[in-house]
Amino acid sequence: MIRIQQLQSQIVEPAGLKGQYYEQRPQNKLEWFKNNGWGYKDTKFVLEQDGAVRLTGNKYRFSNQRMMKFKDWAEAKVGIDLSLNCEAQNEIPANPPIINEQFMNAIQGQFNEISFDNAQRILHSHGQTMQEIYDLRNSKLARIVDCVVFINSHAQAELLVKLAVEYNVMLTVYGGGTNVTWALQCPQEERRMIVSVDTSRMNHIRWVDRKNMTALVETGVTGKDLEKELSRYGVVCGHEPDSVEFSTLGGWISTRASGMKKNRYGNIEDIILSVKVVTPTGTLSQSLDYPRVSSGPDLNQIVLGSEGTIGIITEAVIKIKAQPEVCKYESILFHNFALGTEFMYKLSRSKVWPTSVRLVDNNQFQFGMALKTMPHSKREEFMDKVKKYFITQFMQFDPDQMCLVTVLFEGTKQEVEFQEKKVFELAKFYKGFRAGAENGERGYFLTYMIAYLRDFAMQFQFIAESFETAVGWKNVPAVCENIQRRIVEECSKRGVEKEPFVSFRISQVYDTGATIYVYFGFGYKGIADPVKCYSEIEDAARDEIMKNGGSISHHHGVGKLRKQFMQKQIGDTGVEILKRIKQQIDPKNIFGNQNLI
């Protein structure tokens, strides 16, 4: 009782906010999101006549600035042939929708928006893997959803699920469509009507409790909008996957996402206190807003990572934190990847973990440098040359070996000062050189640009993608070495002409190990089926990862892309348990997207 009174006194109800979150983005995503690639319609990399590469639009800090080094680097180091221009198709054919008349009659008038528009149907039938984007660019999408229903409340989710069960319609839940696991692809053999449940209208913060530091949030909210709204209360959620602009709370929960700031705010499983899920057998609504409970197995864990297979997650109570007083980027150069890895390991031992700390290898360091924009003045140009001379000639850093640790510090002034002192002391021990805020910030900028750059490269018959794993510290070097070796071998077996681009990043540290993030790409000129070729190589790399003690995924999830590896990771009994849970919760397979198992 006391708790309720205290809670109520702290709750701040945002009144009349409906609809205001989309000031800068129209409700209809098709108006601002690309239909055959990543991100905002007005934002893409273009190659200009004089060889400069420019990011169009005005959404990002480096928009409309010219990058003069990118072309040479892309041609010489990555092997992209910038003369091989192949424009994407804009017309994507759609199969006629399958209509379940009785279901349609039942939902008529119950929902504000029901769409049979082909462009909407296509948008709701894919995520953001290279394979899906390649197919869209080449007009190849197969089975797509038959209709899209935009729900705007938990009650509407309950009604839709009830009617889907009654009339045997398949449902697939759409958050931000940013998954990279084929999670939203429709099963080809599905003969029932497939309805995509769009959650984007369910984007409200129901309450913010600044005493307990919790908030009740609808799950269709994107990361960007969530932070924007929370900032009105002086608090943050702090979950920042690189897709934060477009991915949603519901998507994060169902894919078990991880954000770059996990050291301060936690991974999604650390942020969620409780979830509300509408399943075909009823609504799971737990009273769990406690600091900790001892009341049997944690049912949140069945929902986290469920990838849309058991129901619609409609609301979650999340932990929030006060806005940090200081946010500060930094960077540290190391002579090579091995020294950088050792630094990361020792940092994990020290338990002084900045909000984010990432080690990028030499390829990715050079990638970041290639994205440097034109100096703004003669003085800046001169200073750049001096810095380069100092680092390579005086400090003896080899340009083809050195790598970079990018750091983001957040907290109070004292916290940040303490962390900085500890981090730089440790870096010194490994001959690290403090390389400044600008390099740090550019490192993080690169991760927001990577999907735009993937689309740019695809235009020149170069396909690239990323994948990731979590691995114990002792296996980190072996995983990197063996992925590199295996990819090169597999590419040469398949007739890939030039050496593939392979690059590593240690993107998270844990007590027991690290996350390894891999970028990999190759020019596909002369390869009959580039997507098949790429997929076979990625599967071989995954096989190598698992042989060397790496996991199936650290944060991307499983979807349909990696489900062949599930048995190896969780065993026959594990698979059987997941099957039975699914069967009990969803006996008619309403959420029949076939992800996970």
Ligand SMILES: Cc1cc2nc3c(=O)[nH]c(=O)nc-3n(C[C@H](O)[C@H](O)[C@H](O)COP(=O)(O)OP(=O)(O)OC[C@H]3O[C@@H](n4cnc5c(N)ncnc54)[C@H](O)[C@@H]3O)c2cc1C
């Ligand atoms: C450029 C780029 C960068 C990325 N960076 C990161 C990163 O740093 N960290 C990370 O973890 N991931 C990252 N991802 C992957 C992706 O953003 C995450 O998997 C994200 O959590 C997906 O969220 P979404 O809202 O886009 O979900 P969607 O793609 O719409 O859906 C993903 C799955 O979740 C289900 N789902 C979505 N919402 C709900 C709901 N409300 N109820 C039930 N099921 C639901 C869907 O049915 C589907 O199976 C990145 C992807 C890209 C393209």
